[in-house]
Amino acid sequence: MFTELRRRRALERVKPGNGRPLKRFRWWQHLSRALYSIRLDGDLYTVDVPLWRRLTTEDGKASAHLYVNGRHYAESKLPALFEVPGGTIEVKPSSFGLKRSHYVTGDGAERQLTPDPASAEGRRARLAAEHPVLSGAIGGLSLLVLVVSLALLLMQLAEKLSQIPPVAEQVGTFTSFVTLTGWANFALGVAAAVASTERALRLRYSRILDGS
Template sequence: MFDDYRRRRAIARVKPGNGRPLKRFRWWQTFSRSLFFLPQGGSVYAVDVRQWQQFTTEDGKGKAQLYLNGVQVAVSTLPAVFEVPGGVIEVASSPFGLKRCHYVSDDGAERQLTPDPASSEGRRARLDRDHPGLSRTIGVLSVLLLLIPLALAVPQVLEAITKVPPIAERFGPFVSPVDLSAWQNIALGLVAAAASTERAARLRYNRLLDTVG
């Protein structure tokens, strides 16, 4: 995901941590916090991301915190790249959660970090492990719940665009075959947001689908 230039820039943004201890994951943080672990060389790294920060900070990017054996050692704005022995940890977010939290070794091999069992990512991983068939069904349903609102929204957007006088004069108006009420469009948006949230729990992200969601 990170080319050499972006990786160097991300590494340059990393600041030293303040040494505070890692707080335990609480049940009420299920949809507001992501916590992942990486056992490495006899130590345990943890990446802690508070999702709400991207909506409260001025830059809208949020932060990732890196802990080593329960002690904060580094902080960075997202997307983040933390250097660890043997490679780096890459962290990137979407509006609905994380889309990447992977360890990338110096030889290019990568693997996703292990989510805290109490987090939404951890619960979703457990569902995938214990009930793979149901997990696949939910994954397919999430894609459909993103494709349907997209298919219904595009004609309405085109109609609105072609009503702009310069465009209407040159290309003529387009009449959408879909005419939903404001409440129906809001409901579709909420459905799409729920689907994108489910996909974020699996660290799945598509620029078109999940941005629309």
């Protein structure tokens, strides 16, 4: 949710659209574009986020584009907040995609927008609907990978810090019971990135796990 100050700043960032038509989702855009929609008062509101633009902007931030019935209506730098009938649409990024794409009513009730069926998010949602047990297992594995990665990272960090002379003199040294090679650390980092990407497809985010 947006605080009141962030809410005002987000609304100030919104710019009017140019009316261009919404382009359909392409298969090669699975990890570079997020596309979510919701129908309000008979109109279709679609949020289009070209995630790849984070690599081409000076501040590393992408923009969210709001389309109404397939026409470009507004745009804003992320995190974005768009006023729509009955409330607002909130869009917040994470390092691996989006962590929020929700419709929030005036009384605080919220509903997640529906991902485009052709997108990676849409395919992940279909897997959850058609194979809930498998989906739960994949989600649990992603969570486990992140927990283990964080635990190993903290142990290695504690070992390094304890070797600093002033720290060693005060609290002694700590030796991690798990020693990883450079390749093992690289593989662990890749596994954590994949796990966070899988969670981003479901708009799951933890500041401690996914943010670290």
